[in-house]
Amino acid sequence: MKNNKWKWTLGLLLGFSTSVLAQQVIDRSKLFKRESPYERYTTYRVSVTGGLGLPAGTFGDYMDKTSLRNYTLGLDFVFPKNNMSLGVSVGSQYFKNRLPRQVYNFDGQDISAVQTRTFSAYPLVVTGSYHIGKVNSLVRPYIQVGVGGAYAEVANYWGAIATGDNGFKFVAQAGAGVRVLFKKTGNLGLELGATYQHIPFTVESEGIKDASTLNVRAGLFYRWW
Amino acid sequence: MTMKVKHASLLSVLLLAAMSWSCAPDALQDLTPEDSQVFITNYQKSANFRNYQTFSLADSVYLLQNQRTGVSTLPLDFRILGRVADNLTKRGYKRILRSEKPDLGVNVIRISETQSGVVANYNPWNSYWGYGGGGGFYYPPTYSYYESTETYWYIEIVDLKNAVSGQQPSIIWNAQIRGSGIFDESTLASVVENVFTQSTYLKKN
Numbered sequence: 001m002k003n004n005k006w007k008w009t010l011g012l013l014l015g016f017s018t019s020v021l022a023q024q025v026i027d028r029s030k031l032f033k034r035e036s037p038y039e040r041y042t043t044y045r046v047s048v049t050g051g052l053g054l055p056a057g058t059f060g061d062y063m064d065k066t067s068l069r070n071y072t073l074g075l076d077f078v079f080p081k082n083n084m085s086l087g088v089s090v091g092s093q094y095f096k097n098r099l100p101r102q103v104y105n106f107d108g109q110d111i112s113a114v115q116t117r118t119f120s121a122y123p124l125v126v127t128g129s130y131h132i133g134k135v136n137s138l139v140r141p142y143i144q145v146g147v148g149g150a151y152a153e154v155a156n157y158w159g160a161i162a163t164g165d166n167g168f169k170f171v172a173q174a175g176a177g178v179r180v181l182f183k184k185t186g187n188l189g190l191e192l193g194a195t196y197q198h199i200p201f202t203v204e205s206e207g208i209k210d211a212s213t214l215n216v217r218a219g220l221f222y223r224w225w
Numbered sequence: 226m227t228m229k230v231k232h233a234s235l236l237s238v239l240l241l242a243a244m245s246w247s248c249a250p251d252a253l254q255d256l257t258p259e260d261s262q263v264f265i266t267n268y269q270k271s272a273n274f275r276n277y278q279t280f281s282l283a284d285s286v287y288l289l290q291n292q293r294t295g296v297s298t299l300p301l302d303f304r305i306l307g308r309v310a311d312n313l314t315k316r317g318y319k320r321i322l323r324s325e326k327p328d329l330g331v332n333v334i335r336i337s338e339t340q341s342g343v344v345a346n347y348n349p350w351n352s353y354w355g356y357g358g359g360g361g362f363y364y365p366p367t368y369s370y371y372e373s374t375e376t377y378w379y380i381e382i383v384d385l386k387n388a389v390s391g392q393q394p395s396i397i398w399n400a401q402i403r404g405s406g407i408f409d410e411s412t413l414a415s416v417v418e419n420v421f422t423q424s425t426y427l428k429k430n
Binding site for chain 1: 252253256260261262263264265266267268269270403404405419423424
């Protein structure tokens, strides 16, 4: 803050002093109408969101339960003029479904077990967003796409016997949401959104071809320059 | 310059968050011993279990411990043999002596399987005084030797009726009883019964 004051004072002084020498000076009246830094520079935004994870596709047959252990941390470069932002995000998702004891019939085999079906994924993606509305608008809806990789694991425990697969997988995301600033010129705001996440992941024993989820997120964002 | 520092610290925060999140929760923490029990039965699809009348059962439990074998005659072993015989009798088969040429041979085996490995712990706070303290003071990585042994019941029924001399008789049914609490006296009867209950085809009539 102090630093800013100095900058302004210095700017004013410079403005007055150079007005004698050159004409590219900003008038005093215009000076206070200058665009905010968010409109002039590439600025930064960090957001922390969490919420409901909903299994989709073939993954939904395996995981018949939603999850609240679903978090995303995003860091973005926000561009001033073109309503775009570019960033990275890391996520953590964990699903668990305990099925009551049941006899599973296979070809010449019967297994009675309590199944604990789990899925975990830790995606790291590069994201690009397009916002509707100027950078300083109070309410900014956005659409977002992301690609990257994830460490993912499908573990189905029969009693305590683990079956399944894990590995590094490709991740594609597409989502939409809205960011609402708490104050018109503030730094802090509310973020709401939904992201569809696709991870190609084949686990034949579980009939899974892809581990796709819909993540409904809510959280906070903070911007600065 | 300050910007660069900012980015570095932010990136490290991001990394730290990713690392702390990647510790997966223990999915089986709330699993009761009873729920950990798994009953696996396999059967030969071509076998017709109505074609057999009699069975014989050894008077001891076989032990299979990695590469070693043996026999065991603990009270628990007699108890499980009794339970297996009871269940087969209930299904209409008659227990006779091995010498009386039974149609089916039944074995009960206690299998111990050990899995092991080595992991290195690079922990600078973990001091190490080894081999009588003759050596100097140093901090090498310590190695944790992990070993997990699972012991479970295995019951098999072999077809002696159609056995060809000089060849291994074929196994027409087997069962694995795995999990916690399967060696408890109080639950032994029910865990043995479970593998028969799920094998509805295993009966004389």
